Amino acid sequence: MSAPEPAIRKTLADANLQLAIYNNTGRFKENRRKAVAPEKLPEYQKLRSQAAAVKRHTLDFLDVYLMQLEAAVTANGGKIVWASTGQEAADFILNLAKERGHNLIVKSKSMTSEEIHLNERLIEHELEAVETDLGEYILQLAGQRPFHIVAPAIHLTRDDVADLFTEKLGIERDTVIENQAMTARRVLREKFMAAGIGITGANFLIADSGAVVIVENEGNARLTHSAPKIHIAIAGIEKLIPRMRDLGVFLDLLGRSASGQPLTSYTSIVSGPRREGELDGPEEFYVVLLDSGRTKVLADSQKRESLQCIRCGACLNTCPVYRKIGGHNYPWVYSGPIGKIITPQFQGREKDPWLPFASSLCGACAEVCPVKIDIPGILLQLRREHSESPQGSEERTMFRRWAWLMRRPRIYSFAAKIGLGFLGRKPNSWLKRVPWPANRGPLVAWLAERDFPAPPPKSFRDLWKERRR
Amino acid sequence: MAMVEVLERLGFEVEFRAAQTCCAQPAFNSGYHTEARAVARHFLDVFSDAETIVVPSGSCTSMITHHFEELFAGDAKQLERVRTIAPRVYEFSRFLVDVAEAGDLGARFPHKVTYHDSCHALRDLQLKAPPRALLSKVKDLELIEMETAEECCGFGGTFSVKFAGISGAMARTKMDSIVKTGASYVVSLDSSCLMQLRGALSRAGHKIETIHLAEVLASRD
Numbered sequence: 001m002s003a004p005e006p007a008i009r010k011t012l013a014d015a016n017l018q019l020a021i022y023n024n025t026g027r028f029k030e031n032r033r034k035a036v037a038p039e040k041l042p043e044y045q046k047l048r049s050q051a052a053a054v055k056r057h058t059l060d061f062l063d064v065y066l067m068q069l070e071a072a073v074t075a076n077g078g079k080i081v082w083a084s085t086g087q088e089a090a091d092f093i094l095n096l097a098k099e100r101g102h103n104l105i106v107k108s109k110s111m112t113s114e115e116i117h118l119n120e121r122l123i124e125h126e127l128e129a130v131e132t133d134l135g136e137y138i139l140q141l142a143g144q145r146p147f148h149i150v151a152p153a154i155h156l157t158r159d160d161v162a163d164l165f166t167e168k169l170g171i172e173r174d175t176v177i178e179n180q181a182m183t184a185r186r187v188l189r190e191k192f193m194a195a196g197i198g199i200t201g202a203n204f205l206i207a208d209s210g211a212v213v214i215v216e217n218e219g220n221a222r223l224t225h226s227a228p229k230i231h232i233a234i235a236g237i238e239k240l241i242p243r244m245r246d247l248g249v250f251l252d253l254l255g256r257s258a259s260g261q262p263l264t265s266y267t268s269i270v271s272g273p274r275r276e277g278e279l280d281g282p283e284e285f286y287v288v289l290l291d292s293g294r295t296k297v298l299a300d301s302q303k304r305e306s307l308q309c310i311r312c313g314a315c316l317n318t319c320p321v322y323r324k325i326g327g328h329n330y331p332w333v334y335s336g337p338i339g340k341i342i343t344p345q346f347q348g349r350e351k352d353p354w355l356p357f358a359s360s361l362c363g364a365c366a367e368v369c370p371v372k373i374d375i376p377g378i379l380l381q382l383r384r385e386h387s388e389s390p391q392g393s394e395e396r397t398m399f400r401r402w403a404w405l406m407r408r409p410r411i412y413s414f415a416a417k418i419g420l421g422f423l424g425r426k427p428n429s430w431l432k433r434v435p436w437p438a439n440r441g442p443l444v445a446w447l448a449e450r451d452f453p454a455p456p457p458k459s460f461r462d463l464w465k466e467r468r469r
Numbered sequence: 470m471a472m473v474e475v476l477e478r479l480g481f482e483v484e485f486r487a488a489q490t491c492c493a494q495p496a497f498n499s500g501y502h503t504e505a506r507a508v509a510r511h512f513l514d515v516f517s518d519a520e521t522i523v524v525p526s527g528s529c530t531s532m533i534t535h536h537f538e539e540l541f542a543g544d545a546k547q548l549e550r551v552r553t554i555a556p557r558v559y560e561f562s563r564f565l566v567d568v569a570e571a572g573d574l575g576a577r578f579p580h581k582v583t584y585h586d587s588c589h590a591l592r593d594l595q596l597k598a599p600p601r602a603l604l605s606k607v608k609d610l611e612l613i614e615m616e617t618a619e620e621c622c623g624f625g626g627t628f629s630v631k632f633a634g635i636s637g638a639m640a641r642t643k644m645d646s647i648v649k650t651g652a653s654y655v656v657s658l659d660s661s662c663l664m665q666l667r668g669a670l671s672r673a674g675h676k677i678e679t680i681h682l683a684e685v686l687a688s689r690d
Binding site for chain 2: 009022320325361362363367380387388395413445451452461464
């Protein structure tokens with residue numbers, strides 16, 4: 001299956017990293033649980049159903065709503081930029097920066113821009129693009145990609161950050177988190193004031209009002225979209241919701257699902273550039289709408305709901321696999337259960353065929369998803385597509401033999417008797433290793449981590465026969 | 470055998486059909502629907518005339534009651550059979566609580582136990598309360614809930630061997646939570662979870678044992 005085995009093993013063996021992942025996701029998970037508990041939010045299940053229905057409807061009529069959005073943004077004095085690929089989106093930003101003569105760009109947190117490697121493209125063309133979200137800023141200094149959709153630097157400790165700041169900023173080592181935040185703030189204030197372009201993501205795009213909604217906790221996104229002369233919001237086309245009055249349901253769910261906050265500290269609703277008589281705001285306002293694989297997913301009615309995601313990260317925090325292997329072992333910027341279902345759909349299933357299989361199908365993700373994406377169901381569909389491809393032919397042979405055996409109960413029970421006989425029958429005994437010829441295949445993989453039960457002296461079938469005599 | 474004893478004690482006539490094998494989940498979960506369908510048809514053949522089918526596993530039950538329809542979506546004849554047989558399939562604790570309306574089964578189990586919610590029993594079959602209700606009636610049994618009762622044990626069928634490292638790490642996290650309770654037994658509805666947990670406990674040298682709910686309910690003085 002070619003999973004990144006050595007990298008995963010390294011993550012599993014790193015005790016500090018394990019603790020950081022488990023504790024941080026655990027805190028989010030617990031805060032979420034409390035925030036949506038029936039005594040706190042009795043309408044939670046209704047909100048989920050409503051949010052899922054709104055998203056499903058929007059996706060079903062996405063063409064109509066996208067046109068509506070374009071009309072509204074244009075009427076507000078902004079401009080929609082259609083980008084089929086990440087390259088097109090990056091090219092637009094590059095050209096605009098060159099035309100306007102801006103070479104400093106500030107950015108607030110945006111997974112969509114991570115997805116298309118925007119920073120790398122900008123830096124290639126000798127533009128300075130500075131991440132202003134604290135976690136993203138730290139990662140930019142460290143040269144890493146986000147570890148988590150919502151909390152990008154949860155894998156780093158205050159000691160890691162202290163070392164990084166000393167190395168990259170040349171300041172004295174300081175492990176006090178508040179001081180570290182102040183350091184970043186000092187550096188970033190200057191960038192905000194000098195930048196000509198601010199790039200944000202968008203949590204929601206609102207078709208009827210042509211507005212971009214950005215939620216955040218640090219206030220950096222507000223500065224990003226209001227201080228520079230040009231504001232560019234970049235978003236996938238699936239971020240759309242039809243009406244301003246639909247927003248409430250999503251704001252009720254997003255903060256709570258992500259971190260247990262009833263609302264994030266700041267919610268910006270941006271609808272166009274500075275108007276006459278207004279004191280602040282950008283002179284130019286662009287919304288870059290990115291396809292980059294999304295219409296392909298949209299065309300698949302069975303897996304379309306993958307696009308309902310509002311990127312709250314709740315599925316990561318509750319996922320027992322993510323909580324072990326962390327974000328960097330997933331092949332793309334989107335990690336955890338949602339990454340597992342969208343990576344193969346966006347980037348092609350063949351590249352990392354192991355991904356949909358790296359799940360125990362426990363269903364915890366679907367349980368916490370605020371927009372009710374059936375993640376385990378989609379994983380099963382992806383597995384099915386794998387099985388039907390040439391990559392699945394070897395395993396199919398195995399399952400074909402298995403199915404043959406399972407329809408022949410006599411041969412099956414006889415084979416089981418012989419097979420288990422090799423392990424040595426013993427009551428209530430657990431094996432650390434097994435003798436030849438049983439020491440092969442899946443049993444070896446099992447024994448690498450756990451003991452295996454010795455078969456009991458008599459099988460159920462034997463006992464049943466004796467009993468009926 | 471414990472399940473048979475409990476059911477007979479309640480006055481049910483229990484039959485075991487030697488022709489039965491598997492619910493087809495391993496192939497289905499790996500994406501091999503043709504092979505899964507063949508095995509699922511065998512299941513339908515074996516059990517077509519059974520009055521009630523009681524299954525000592527949440528996972529197998531969920532396969533039959535939640536996934537057979539999808540498996541036979543394109544086959545009207547088999548779908549009809551699924552729709553007549555699946556409603557007669559019950560997970561063991563669900564059968565005891567909802568059909569047999571069993572309360573005190575006269576069981577005695579003088580030990581501290583902790584209960585592991587197996588994923589499919591919990592999330593597909595909504596079996597949070599029934600097993601606990603049954604345990605609460607067992608004489609001298611003390612149930613101590615672990616912090617991570619609802620977290621997956623890491624078994625996940627072929628996942629346990631395809632991704633053994635991750636699976637083992639998940640088991641050990643769960644194990645730590647079990648050890649903390651001070652219980653001497655872990656109870657669950659699924660033998661596969663119990664094999665995973667006991668395998669990890671045994672490897673780590675813990676004396677804690679695993680036991681199926683049916684075995685607890687069959688225990689007497």
